[in-house]
Amino acid sequence: MVTGAASGIGAALVAELASRGMAVVVADIDEAGAQRVAEELRSHGARAIGVGVDVSDPESVAALAVASYAEFGSVELLCNNAGVLLFGAVADSSIGDWRWLSSVNVEGTLNCLHAFLPAMRRASGWRHVMNTSSAHAFLPDTSHTALYSATKHAILGLSFGLRAELTPDGIGVTTLCPGQVATRILDSQRSRPEVFGQHAAEPFGTGVIPLAIEPDEVARAAVDGIARQDELVFALPDFGLDQFRSQVEQMGQMADDALAVHAARLPQGEESAGSVN
Numbered sequence: 162m163v164t165g166a167a168s169g170i171g172a173a174l175v176a177e178l179a180s181r182g183m184a185v186v187v188a189d190i191d192e193a194g195a196q197r198v199a200e201e202l203r204s205h206g207a208r209a210i211g212v213g214v215d216v217s218d219p220e221s222v223a224a225l226a227v228a229s230y231a232e233f234g235s236v237e238l239l240c241n242n243a244g245v246l247l248f249g250a251v252a253d254s255s256i257g258d259w260r261w262l263s264s265v266n267v268e269g270t271l272n273c274l275h276a277f278l279p280a281m282r283r284a285s286g287w288r289h290v291m292n293t294s295s296a297h298a299f300l301p302d303t304s305h306t307a308l309y310s311a312t313k314h315a316i317l318g319l320s321f322g323l324r325a326e327l328t329p330d331g332i333g334v335t336t337l338c339p340g341q342v343a344t345r346i347l348d349s350q351r352s353r354p355e356v357f358g359q360h361a362a363e364p365f366g367t368g369v370i371p372l373a374i375e376p377d378e379v380a381r382a383a384v385d386g387i388a389r390q391d392e393l394v395f396a397l398p399d400f401g402l403d404q405f406r407s408q409v410e411q412m413g414q415m416a417d418d419a420l421a422v423h424a425a426r427l428p429q430g431e432e433s434a435g436s437v438n
């Protein structure tokens with residue numbers, strides 16, 4: 162079951178999974194798009210259904226779980242992939258911007274976990290959860306994407322904790338962190354409900370991210386990582402790899418520097434390896 166599967170990375174994920182023999186639930190707030198993707202997969206011999214869902218709505222997600230189990234009887238792989246992006250400085254953002262981003266990116270993931278995990282935990286055999294975060298969860302400078310990055314940091318924290326919690330049940334958890342991918346993510350506000358207020362300005366237009374990798378490349382990396390039970394999967398454009406690596410190192414350096422300052426504050430002999438909160 163893949164959310165956000167009418168477009169971009171989600172659509173590529175269901176195609177990749179179907180090509181490897183899985184039956185797929187194509188779930189998206191764009192119900193017509195989800196039906197189109199499912200129809201296309203069926204025309205190539207796959208087992209697929211399209212389902213309309215708003216992941217931010219627990220009742221809608223509960224109905225998705227009912228439809229998934231009614232059609233296929235079990236769910237082995239839950240891909241919490243639906244997500245939206247908004248650019249803008251924190252000070253210029255509205256609380257509605259934040260609520261929309263977090264209701265889809267964070268609460269959407271939680272709603273799906275709550276709806277699908279009970280039955281997945283009762284089942285046996287191979288089972289796995291994949292949550293789509295972002296390379297943004299590893300960037301030290303997230304200016305103009307701070308709200309989005311905050312939601313993707315949340316997914317990283319949620320996924321790491323979830324992996325530890327689900328290990329005793331034999332359920333694997335993978336966090337997918339794509340970089341720039343050629344999808345419709347810049348036009349995320351096409352599905353923004355009115356209740357979250359006016360659409361924010363889009364400083365980079367609503368086209369496709371330039372100099373980006375293709376969604377099917379991300380999907381292949383993701384499914385290979387799931388098969389290996391990887392904790393973390395990066396899918397990034399080659400040209401940005403060195404810059405990304407140095408940004409990740411900056412994050413490590415920041416922590417090292419802060420730990421050195423912390424250690425210098427402690428009275429001699431008190432530096433111990435206790436629990437850190």
Ligand SMILES: NC(=O)c1ccc[n+]([C@@H]2O[C@H](COP(=O)([O-])OP(=O)(O)OC[C@H]3O[C@@H](n4cnc5c(N)ncnc54)[C@H](O)[C@@H]3O)[C@@H](O)[C@H]2O)c1
Pocket residue numbers: 164165166167168169170171188189190191214215216217242243244245246265269293294295296338339340341342343344345346347348349352370
């Ligand atoms: N494209 C990138 O460069 C990039 C980079 C890092 C992470 N990501 C993440 O990848 C995931 C997929 O995004 P994408 O790039 O394929 O974008 P996309 O816009 O092409 O696809 C996102 C899909 O999510 C659906 N969606 C939006 N709100 C929803 C809701 N409330 N309920 C159900 N479905 C909803 C949209 O209708 C759309 O089909 C997102 O979580 C995004 O944050 C994308």
